[in-house]
Amino acid sequence: MTELLRDIRLIAAKDLAVELRSKQMLTAAGVFGVLILVVFNLGFHPDERDPIAMTPGVLWAAFLFAGNLALERSLSMERNDGCILGLLVSPIDRGAIYLGKFAANLAVLLVVEAFLLTLHLLFFSMVLSPQQWLLLASLAFLGSAGYVAVGTLMTAVAGGTGHKELVLPLLLIPLAAPILIGAVRATTALLHGAGWGDLLFWFQLMLAYDGVFLTAGFLLFEFALEE
Amino acid sequence: MDSNPFLNLLKRGSNVAGSAALVLLCVHLYAAFFVAPEEVVQGAIQRIFYVHVPAAVNAFLAFIVAGIGSVAYLWNRGRAWDATAVASAEVGVFWGAIVLITGPLWAKPVWGAWWTWDARLTSTLILWLTFVAYRLVRELAGGGEKGARFAAILAIVGTLNIPFVRISTEKFRTLHPGNVAKAGLDPTMHKVLFLGMGTFFLFTLFLLGKRILLEELRDRRLAIELEGS
Amino acid sequence: METTGRIACHVALSYGVTVVGLALYAWSVLRRIRGEGEKIDALGRQAGTDAR
Known part of the structure; x- marks a missing residue:
């Protein structure tokens, strides 16, 4: 157990160190997210937009598509330089690679x-x-955790097809639909002044989603890494 | 005629299921129009129900079988499991398409709109998209063992997603005539509905059997070609 | 509420799409099976000629 945690920390630290140096995911996802915000703002006349009605949809659309881009970059980093082989020959459990x-x-x-x-x-x-x-x-934390749990597994699947830019959103968006629905509904409710109790259902749903798909990713990731 | 008992069983079984399904389809069509009473509120349009609901049940069933077949395939790498998963994913997409076409045809006169983002239709659409992507993954990965493996992961995750999609869309919004309406359903209507489910289930078995057979034949042909070259 | 003709049209379309869809899908699967069978036979015959 402690070994697993150590390996997860190692992989996560390695990925974050690479990301801090290159800032590929941060810039790609950040800039793309800003573009989505701009598009939505230009898509509605300033006098006619209703902040409370628009915020949930605009915000989560930006989060999901920015996340899609970040996930896509996260894998190409490994594939481009053949780093994935290094990971595969290391004595680290595949599940730990996934969680990291x-x-x-x-x-x-x-x-x-x-x-x-x-x-x-x-x-x-x-x-x-x-x-x-x-x-x-x-x-945002619970929703993103579920999205990234599915996304990290699906980037590996999409990467295997050789057309990941095309395939990843096709896989990810339908799979993340429950997260999107939950997040948007809960965000709408909280903007209208709802408290913890009112959002309990959506928090529970997201927690369950996170748990199920983290477990699935932990168990299935090794099948996506075989060559 | 064929040395492989599995293929023989598949051939004979699917032929039996197919013939029975054809006979039952005639009975079901007759029953849906002439035996089932006219619904009081909706009128004749309600008869779409007898194809829409059985198709939906069979679509979900096929998606679940695709998920189970995929788990079994990753577990023991038996090609037959993979063939089962491909076949049921395809059959599920077929039934899903029927659901997605008949749903709006029913909704337009009753709700006044083709598409209303009703919970059941939305969840069918979402799952349908996942299994369309399943097909795409297989083809882009170039078929073979690698495509099968990647697609299996997707099918498992897609199947695990079913309850979440159902629960979230149900809470999102629903106009659907759901369990309450079903409980108050006329007994004759119920019988016709079950007849439809049974008929379509036999079609599912027939299509599954033939589709698995097709996978096996393709494998055999590829093996011969490989041997020759 | 819509006219009776319109409703009959929707019902007919639903059943039509289902039955025709079933027929077309089943036909395409059966045709592909026959195609594979023929290819296997052709390969077998070719192998026979090659052997001779």
């Missing part, structure tokens, strides 16, 4: 999301109460 990559991808996505959220609030001149911040942060 999951942790690193999640950390990157959360940074991007914090940036996009701040920008979005500025664009719409919105102010959130401390409780809303806390609720939204928990939602």
